[in-house]
Amino acid sequence: MPTRERILREASFLFARKGYGATSTREIGEAVGIRQPSLFHHFASKAEIMMELLAHSLGRPTDVAEALAAADGPATGRLHRYLVFDALHIVGSPYDLGGLNDDDVMELPEFREWHALRARLRGAREEMVAQGIRDGEFIDVGVEFAAMALTNVIISATQVYSGRLPADPGLAMRIAVFAMRGLVIDPAALDDVAAWDGRDAPESAEAPTR
Amino acid sequence: MPTRERILREASFLFARKGYGATSTREIGEAVGIRQPSLFHHFASKAEIMMELLAHSLGRPTDVAEALAAADGPATGRLHRYLVFDALHIVGSPYDLGGLNDDDVMELPEFREWHALRARLRGAREEMVAQGIRDGEFIDVGVEFAAMALTNVIISATQVYSGRLPADPGLAMRIAVFAMRGLVIDPAALDDVAAWDGRDAPESAEAPTR
DNA sequence: GTCTATAATTTGATAGAC
DNA sequence: GTCTATCAAATTATAGAC
Numbered sequence: 001m002p003t004r005e006r007i008l009r010e011a012s013f014l015f016a017r018k019g020y021g022a023t024s025t026r027e028i029g030e031a032v033g034i035r036q037p038s039l040f041h042h043f044a045s046k047a048e049i050m051m052e053l054l055a056h057s058l059g060r061p062t063d064v065a066e067a068l069a070a071a072d073g074p075a076t077g078r079l080h081r082y083l084v085f086d087a088l089h090i091v092g093s094p095y096d097l098g099g100l101n102d103d104d105v106m107e108l109p110e111f112r113e114w115h116a117l118r119a120r121l122r123g124a125r126e127e128m129v130a131q132g133i134r135d136g137e138f139i140d141v142g143v144e145f146a147a148m149a150l151t152n153v154i155i156s157a158t159q160v161y162s163g164r165l166p167a168d169p170g171l172a173m174r175i176a177v178f179a180m181r182g183l184v185i186d187p188a189a190l191d192d193v194a195a196w197d198g199r200d201a202p203e204s205a206e207a208p209t210r
Numbered sequence: 211m212p213t214r215e216r217i218l219r220e221a222s223f224l225f226a227r228k229g230y231g232a233t234s235t236r237e238i239g240e241a242v243g244i245r246q247p248s249l250f251h252h253f254a255s256k257a258e259i260m261m262e263l264l265a266h267s268l269g270r271p272t273d274v275a276e277a278l279a280a281a282d283g284p285a286t287g288r289l290h291r292y293l294v295f296d297a298l299h300i301v302g303s304p305y306d307l308g309g310l311n312d313d314d315v316m317e318l319p320e321f322r323e324w325h326a327l328r329a330r331l332r333g334a335r336e337e338m339v340a341q342g343i344r345d346g347e348f349i350d351v352g353v354e355f356a357a358m359a360l361t362n363v364i365i366s367a368t369q370v371y372s373g374r375l376p377a378d379p380g381l382a383m384r385i386a387v388f389a390m391r392g393l394v395i396d397p398a399a400l401d402d403v404a405a406w407d408g409r410d411a412p413e414s415a416e417a418p419t420r
Numbered sequence: 421g422t423c424t425a426t427a428a429t430t431t432g433a434t435a436g437a438c
Numbered sequence: 439g440t441c442t443a444t445c446a447a448a449t450t451a452t453a454g455a456c
Contacts, residue, residue: 038439187397252421254451
């Protein structure tokens, strides 16, 4: 495997475990098996490593969320489909995407340009929640809170079931149902949904080009 | 207000926003309005500041969770009561307890002694979930996952509703209901619960001795 | 109780040999 | 593409004056 790719993977593991600011370039080099200055042959700076990971963490999910927010049909089904995609995207990634775009990273000035993309992803998620409230499918506990809570439940699942989710897309769908049961007025609506989009969800889990 | 207390507060804000490892003692001193070396008149090290915050973050919640895990009555009511306490504890604190006991901090060797307390808190939460599953009140999505997901939903709420929760304990109870609706087999059981423990929940939100 | 001065270490990044 | 050597800046913490 190319050194550049190994750097991305090891860096993502360290960033997820210790945080971006607390991870030194020497640690990354050691994990990869090269000396610290050799990193800078592949990336111009430590921040550039993070930016490539941010692109992987935010890119496809934003596209999928915006497409589903603009699609037709009940919000319940579209939101469920996004949550299943999100779980499989995180777990199917060769990188550890846990807490990658948290505030502690995004507040640093060198990542200011990524605020817009993260805002688009959040906006699309909140749009689906707002649609469900407007159409009488969801209770109104606050759009921002509901969207954040749903995301955090999915992240919890990817952490606890890290090894099991990709091999079991059905588990991902049950977890998305669990996450949404608090939001949905009629829990029975989720039974249909889980059967409906079970077909295309697994293919959403993709690995990055290597 | 004593300088020591101001240090704890400003440090907690910075730790929550940037992470422990990425927060320098110079920043803490600057936020307090003193020079960096003056911090060490009040605390022996940066880690000791964090440990005092950890004690506040984990101490009472662990006592409450263990007491409720050992108490009688339906797990639904006891777990709901804990979640309301947790939300009011976090939001009522003068410190920012968000992500204080995350892995990135707890994995550092200087905080190894705190693993036991965090494990007790997690154990008590998971015990309540396990009781509910055993007694047929909760669906079984995995004890560890369910307990973590519930906690993360409460933390989401404290972040989004940071200013509004302490003034509105009823909101905290509705959020706890929202968090638990995915877990409970019969959502109607939560209507009774919310009315039952509404009396004593608000007094759970305490400030530390100053 | 806060300050200045400073020690000892670690940080991200560069230069240049091979 | 990786290495050694090194730099400038930032880190936590200490010593001692006031």
